[in-house]
Amino acid sequence: MTTTQDAVAAAERCTPEYRRNPHPVYAQLRESAPVCPMRPPHGNETYLITRYEDARNALSDPRLSKDMYGAMDAYRRIFGDSSVALDDNMLNSDAPKHTRLRKLVNTAFTPRRVEALRPRIQEIVETLLDDCPTREPLDLLPAFAFPVPIAVICELLGVPPQERSKMQQLSTTVAQTGFSAESKRAQQKAEEDLHAYFTELIARKRREPADDMLSALTAVRDTDGGLSENELVSTAFLLMFAGHKTTAYLIGNAVYHFLARPAQLRAVQEKPELIGPAVEELVRYEGSVESATFRYATEDVEYSGTRIPKGALVQIALTSANRDPEKFERPDDFDVRRPGNTQNAHLGFGHGSHYCLGAPLARLETQLALSTLFGRFPRLTLADPASGPQWMAVPFPAFRGLAELPVVLDPAG
Template identity: 80%
Template structure:
């Protein structure tokens, strides 16, 4: 790709070429069209923001609304009617509703509750490592990266163990949502099943609460009351869906890149204290959330010298912002000892009032997963280091994750 128009076309169509290497396209866009008008398949006027400073400002700009109910026509065209009932949560709302919902959820989803999960997460990780297939090579994603976060989030929410596989399958169906009628029908059915399941589970928790997050959420109250029934269902879905997919893809991406950069892996293995910083660098370098969820302009706004008209949708390319050379030195290099790599430097978990509430849990799970994996299997390697990685092809460039991760444990 040599011209801006070619870069724009690749970004719009999410071609396999773009999925394999979005960073080259994003670099071209940052230089030539940092606020890029797009014509995505859903037909709504959309603008893509790619530079770090613009992205950081846009993530906390009150003129860019997260209340998709306010953009209902556009919302329905993109996601369909069935999504509305599951999106009555803090991710898809503005102040004052967002403030109320986040306060209520955060009062139950505390740092203490997350840290208390450490021994249990370590046990889950060890159990999964014990069950690795004897036959090699094997795909690390279904063996480790996918089941780990679904077990953790289901345990946190109070979802019974026998329902984990179902939750993973339904979540995967929603994540694969597309624009053809068959994909829309599958998505609608999965969303209806999830709504029904969480409604029943929450009703059971009200009658017989346990030591889990859903029970705590049914009990939280403030001066304005507690979560409504639909807010509870939608919040449960949000925590399960976001907590599973983003962490699963992050673990897969992280393992792939550490195995592809043996010097960086060696540095982490020789100094365990580096793992915390390494996870932050891996989120910056190739995190699992490529673009923030949709916003829409409630008024005309201007970014990067480009006018975004009222009513237009806005996508913020976090992956692009995190590779912006105006913010990060040598941004295309993976460097686990990167100076000044503070946890708030990259935008992998967002910024502002919508900063990811589950970031501490995602960090903890990823740190424990990588530490245990490479301690147990120090000679783990990619099954074919010369093979080109196969990345997910998705209708929205929201998630960034591998389609497979073939490995051998002892090369």
């Protein structure tokens, strides 16, 4: 058995081996150190929660705050001063502020509103696939997985098509920077550019409002005082960032795992009604959010016999919780026919008051992307199956996604 100290060291290193397959490390931690003290590069005392029941409870524990201003010194050490202006939103707040901000955008993501988007999302998916070469290798991430959610969220917000590529590039810089001085400078510049962009876009919406979410939020800001100017800018950034990164990586992860498991792919192709359960199983098995965003303890708390002291940061390993054998039978098997009463219990979209607001949209986008892709290209294959997946390197586990996905859509022509 690996010692607790070895498991902690393995979790802290985030080596290429760990990034390729973190699941054995998480299995060790669930067994020997389910609430694991960490010493990450940012230097703040941090605890990692890995078991399902602990994770579910922690996600809704009011003693674990999401208010970044309550842990400002720690926040600045991790993300830098330039991040503060973009993070004044519902993701980084507690009630009553969180309740107020979430209510303002909640109506755009109801199941009924999202379902009304189905024809337009289908059109976007079809158009992107029309433009893809079919007989030579292509990287499906920039060609398809990323453009689908980018187009959808930008249309919802009212971002002009010609400005979307720049938005994606800047948000990628924000997400993938590390702790070096050079990385921090690049991150700061990207954050400043995004703040300036959304400030200017909001000014345009004031002058020329349209039928989009950002125009509606701007009107609320100007007439009802429902949110501050910086909250408006930060909310626009959050919706853009969260509305495409996680779904794009989820689509990429799904395509890879289906192509690596032909029997599972055939099951979905033969029974299209399985696509909904298949997406839920993928979120459980290899979701795109490895750890929930930081919380911090406002008082001493205890999980699995481990005391987390007041002021410490807490990370909740969703990837680990979703493979906890205490909750899921055969957790390391990808099975699109997994019984729904356990499959839908995953924590891939969070739990409690911070449950992912965009979950209905992410589900629909992923379902349409996969069903259309696999329906149009039944012979779709990995370009080099022997090479194995190349997972994205991140400074600390947050997203779980591929760095590239080389495929051939129709090798037989």
